[in-house]
Amino acid sequence: MPANRRSAQGVAVLLVAAAVLTGCERGASTGGAPSPTRTATAGCPAALARAEAAVRQAERTDPGRGVPASGPRAVPGKSLVFVAQTMTNPGVAGVAQGLREAAKATGWNVRVIDGQGTPAGIQAAFSEAIALRPSGIVIAGFDPLLTSPQVARATAEHIPLIGWHAVAAPGPSEDPELFTNVTTEVEDVARISADWVIAHSHGDAGVVVFTDASIPFARNKSDLIKKELATCAGARILAEENIPLSDTSSRTPQEVSALLSRFPEEWTHSVAINDVYFADAAPALRAARRKGAAAPFNIGAGDGDPSAFQRINSGQFQAATVPEALSEQGWQIVDEFNRAFSGEPPSGYVAPVHIATAANSGGLTTWDPPGYRETYRKVWGG
Template identity: 30%
Template structure:
């Protein structure tokens, strides 16, 4: 397939399309638009010649966060295409481990560090040491860095727009009459952005109500979340939608729905488009996901790292996303995007 290379105004238009849901759209129209394939590669500016012999460390949020594992796998694959060594460290969902991992990477002589769903504000000491050592840092999933941040570039979707789209889906799917439980993991700023976007938009849905909130953390969700969901469903018998902050979390939400005897009566929705979520959607145990092409994000992070090595400006291109439900769930494991981004990046880097 020939993919149109975007630049300037066209790139901005594509970024707006990837955010899926203009406020003026009615919910059904916004959902239909967001379900369409992402058929254009959002091309960054011309890239510097690939640097040689680099060693990159990727610090993931946790091995339980499938989205960040997928992104790390993408970064490793892309880095190896450039002849680099890419080492992945499991952050284990713990800020102390995240900081020590960054410091270990510095001590090991890393040329670059990727923080993968690791909130920059929780690894300030590590990032300060990386900056002092003149080691570039690229962020995946997190919101844009504040002014003065040592983070060179960020690779992320518009999380708030994803929350808005989620609210439009609930409104359209429920016919404007939903009783919603929201699961919140407040550790991660991007997840807070999703919740904020959802809450701001859901008030536009006539008879939709948020009837409860369930707090969760990535480190404890496997042990605690199913029971917490089951207990909340006992208290909120009218609840018929649960919005999880990401798909790994939605897996345990679904187990809580089963424990409460509410399977088939409560619709579970999530974000990321991870393999187990796509499988659950095809099986009918999860209703939908707002999917990110996580492996593509890993490739994009490596491209940003090469820009840092080449003294170029960061591209900071917004990541495209797509609403996936049973009608358009891919047969492949996870949603990877609908273009051959690997070939496009290799061509950009002069590898094809």
């Protein structure tokens, strides 16, 4: 099974509870009659200029803003347990690899326990982690509400918890109690993906947005994307396709075929809350004899797993992604634990957003910013 499919399926299993709690309608799409024919007069000069500047900054391979250059020296003799949503999720696996690499620089021990993508598996993995009595536990890629008893027990036993994509926002969390949560800002990711559409289209686009409205985080991201697109009058939203992540493989091809029939010329760009939609859109676009490097031009607003980079680098129905710096985030988790062990507050660092395209990826299948390894080693005294 392709990595991107396993990732989406693993995430979807864990988010069924969110769908039940929110009561969102599964799979409803919006969009009225086809928009008027695109014209050269459409546009938004001010929004376009701002979007182009933001995109130029985000496409830099040297972000210009690195990880914190000061902090406590490494506390010796610590151990971490990384509780993974599922190690078949490329994002989770990438962070785990970065964590292991960083732990070698501090001399710490790391153990990874795979939750195997199910609530029962994650709860069992978390319980096993606590039984090991580590110095700290990483909540990697799942909602801590799914493991409330384990979170409460770890807190009672004074085991620091750090999340990766565990809650919606970066930084400390009181409920659930996390020393910090490592992730990019969803507002930044949403804004830059919409800005890329505005800039790439020169302010004249017919856009389809792919989301999963059963997940509050994903629905918020797509709402933010639409809000940013609305700053440009020439970026018209043709439709919003509500396809649950668990249904992308079965639903996306037929929805894409329907969109091609409704908007044969108007549909120029797409934004999705996860790259997996474009893996599943590709067969329908190919069947319609669309060229991989032609319209609709697609950008994923999040993740940036290896399969997304492969599609981008080969010009196959995805033009860009807003990837997480997975290895860097693994190093950041170690640095945050070191601050917790030293009695210091979290760093407050949030990685800047990046846009990966075939022009700046260097043929690689991950986003790995320069300089952070050397900076952290210096901070830790290595």
